[in-house]
Amino acid sequence: MWEEKLVIDPPYDFVRVLERLSIDPLKAVNIAEGTVKVPLYDKKKQPFAVTVHSIGTKLYPQFIIKGEKEKQKEIAIHEVKRIFQWDINLNDVRAHFSKSNLAQIFLEHEGTPLVLDFHLYHCLIKCIIHQQLNLAFAHKLTERFVHQFGQKMDGVWFDPTPEEVASLTYSDLRELQFSGRKAEYLIDISKLIAEGSLDLEALKHMTDEEIFKKLLPIRGIGPWTVQNILLFGLGRPNLFPKADIGIQNAMKKHFGLEKKPSPDEMDELSKEWSPYLSYASLYLWRSIE
Structure with missing residues (x-):
């Protein structure tokens, strides 16, 4: 010990x-x-x-x-x-936003860090499972998946490995209420990782742009998934997922807008947030949770 x-x-x-x-x-x-x-x-x-x-x-x-x-x-x-x-010194983040148009949100949620998923593979499979599902069912589906194919040690659950998932059949996941397409995405991407065609560790040494180019051609991975991997898998500090409905709703509420902001309006309102766009995104999410 x-x-x-x-x-x-x-x-x-x-x-x-x-x-x-x-x-x-x-x-x-x-x-x-x-x-x-x-x-x-x-x-x-x-x-x-x-x-x-x-x-x-x-x-x-x-x-x-x-x-x-x-x-x-x-x-x-x-x-x-x-x-x-x-x-990461959150004092630097706080100071950056202290005179910005998000100053009040950063004061209310002071000291909230950007916490990463425990493993990059978990971040990826979680993103795939969560696609187009409400949060409660997404968590339930992920829980079923890990309980069925992962393992519990020392009171904590470990995901199945890419190799273990690659060995499954689509029907194995369909029995857990996965859609056919989502079962294909999860198993096929795990096969790419298991055979070495997709090296998740190599992503840590790539730029955001390089990661987009690497991942987007893979069936089952879209911009939302890549953005989540960059944010919660790799902790990239300057990411702003403008298509996220939660961020749009938070900005609508915070800035007193009549409707959700357009991409151009989001660009205008967020001009002063760089190089900490990821923290702005996180704090906006927290402001409506």
Whole structure:
């Protein structure tokens, strides 16, 4: 057993992080205790879990990370920092928006970080499952999928691997209430990953434009999916998904518009948000949740 204490720059509101994570029934979150269990993989791709425990406050954020095997400590700390974006100073983000047309929203949701999905593959399959579904059923379908084909260790669920999903048949997913087309997307894309035609790790070293060019030709991946991968899979800081209805509704409410803004109006209103468009998107979503 090992544990490591980390103190990060304020503000950082971990309560908001846990509240958002708890929406997903697959996440092992305990808001009262301030903990979440994170499923990870070591260098040999063996699964293991660590516990992230908040022992601080928004203005003095500090955490204890706990795990079982000492040899997994280095990769665990690296991954936890990446997932929870602890190397991003939210003071810089707050200062940028303090005199902007989103100043009030950023004051109300101060210290809300852009938290990443635990794994890039999970982000991808979640996006595919969630396409054109309401959130409640999307979570239920994802839960069925992981319970049926994934595994539970140390109190936390691990997704099935690309190789495991590639070995399934379309009817395996149809039995879980997947549409025929969505079953094809999920299995066929997993086959590309399993055979090495699609290297998800390589995406980390590409520009946003290169990732769009790489992913859009793949059947089942559209602009919305790529934008979500960039935002919640890779944590790119300057992304603004203008086609997202939630962002349109949030801007309509915040700016007192009679109807949802057009793409040109969104461009005009967001001129001063760069280079933190992703945080503007996140905070707009939070403003109507």
